Amino acid sequence: KQKGVGKAPVNIALSKYWGKRNVDLNLPTNSSLSISLPGLGTETQIEWIENQSDQIYLNETKMAFDSSFAQRIRIFLDLFRPSPKGGFIVNTVNSVPTAAGLASSASGYAALVLALNDCFQWGLPLKRLSLLARLGSGSASRSLYEGFALWHKGQLDNGMDSYAEKIDQAWPELCIGLLEIDISTKPISSTKGMQNTVNHCELYQAWPDKAEADLQKIHRAIQDKNFQQLGQTAENNALAMHATMIATWPPILYWQPESVAAMHKIWQLRNDGCNVYFTMDAGPNLKLLFLKQDATVIQTHFPSIKIIQPFPQ
Numbered sequence: 001k002q003k004g005v006g007k008a009p010v011n012i013a014l015s016k017y018w019g020k021r022n023v024d025l026n027l028p029t030n031s032s033l034s035i036s037l038p039g040l041g042t043e044t045q046i047e048w049i050e051n052q053s054d055q056i057y058l059n060e061t062k063m064a065f066d067s068s069f070a071q072r073i074r075i076f077l078d079l080f081r082p083s084p085k086g087g088f089i090v091n092t093v094n095s096v097p098t099a100a101g102l103a104s105s106a107s108g109y110a111a112l113v114l115a116l117n118d119c120f121q122w123g124l125p126l127k128r129l130s131l132l133a134r135l136g137s138g139s140a141s142r143s144l145y146e147g148f149a150l151w152h153k154g155q156l157d158n159g160m161d162s163y164a165e166k167i168d169q170a171w172p173e174l175c176i177g178l179l180e181i182d183i184s185t186k187p188i189s190s191t192k193g194m195q196n197t198v199n200h201c202e203l204y205q206a207w208p209d210k211a212e213a214d215l216q217k218i219h220r221a222i223q224d225k226n227f228q229q230l231g232q233t234a235e236n237n238a239l240a241m242h243a244t245m246i247a248t249w250p251p252i253l254y255w256q257p258e259s260v261a262a263m264h265k266i267w268q269l270r271n272d273g274c275n276v277y278f279t280m281d282a283g284p285n286l287k288l289l290f291l292k293q294d295a296t297v298i299q300t301h302f303p304s305i306k307i308i309q310p311f312p313q
C-alpha cells in the first residue's frame, strides 16, 4: 500500500509553547498543555508515486512549487521518502483558516504524520507519531489527541523524549468560544516570532519557569475541575507570553484594536459575575473559556462567536 489518510484536530494551548531550544528539531524551552477542538482540523490524503515529483494541494488548490507552504511540507517529507526517485501527492483540506493563529499547522502536520503512518503501515504508537509531528510544527505534537494533551519538553538533545501525551480527563461542561477578529495571514510566523523573542527580549528569561508553573496549575485545575483556576491561569499565561513579545525589539504585537476591545468586554463581563476568560496565540483572534451554563450569555454578548464543546456530550 502506498496510499494513506489522516485526520487531526486543531488544539489550543492553555499553557503556551513560546521559544525553541533547538530550531531544527523544534525542541521547546518549556512544556505546554492544550485542548483539542473536535470537528475543526485537517484531513490529509497522501500517495507515494515512483518517477514523479511532489504535488501538494491545499483545499483542492495546487500549491506553487516555491510557495512557502509547499516548501515547508517538502522539507518535512524529505525525512520519509522511500527512494530518491518519486514523489508524494498530498491533498490536505483544512476546516480552519490557514495561518491565522488558529493552529492549522498543528492539525496539518499531525494529519500528515497519521497519513504517512497509514501509507507506509508503520503501526507506530501515538507518542512516536507525536514526536514526528513535532518536527513539522511544534504544536502539532499535541494534535494527535482529542481532549487535553501535555507536550513534555524533554531533556535530550536529540529530542527523543519531546512528545505529547493525552491527559485522560474529560470535562463535558467546558466550552471554547472562537472569536475571529481577523483571519488574514499573520505578519510574522510563530517560528520567527519565537526566535526574535528568545534573542531580543530581556523579559524572556522569566518565561520558561513561569510556563512550567502555570502548566502544573492548569493540570491540577483539570484534575480538580476548578474552572476559575483554569481560566485565570490560562489567561495570565497567554498575556505573559504576549508581554514577552511586546517587550522584544523590534516589537511583536499580534493584537488588533478589536482584540483589545474584546479583552475589555471580557473583563467587564467578569466584573458583572460571568465566569469567562480568554487565551490568544500568534494572531489577533481570541479564544474564550467558559462553562456551558454561561454559553447563552456569551453568545448574546459576542453574536459572531463560534462555540465548541471539546468533549463529546
Ligand code: PMV
Binding pocket: 012, 013, 015, 016, 017, 018, 032, 103, 105, 106, 137, 138, 139, 140, 190, 191, 280, 281, 282
Ligand atoms: O507550533 P507553532 O510554530 O505553530 O507555535 C505555536 C505557538 C503558539 O500557538 C503561540 C503557542 C502554542 O503553544 O500553541
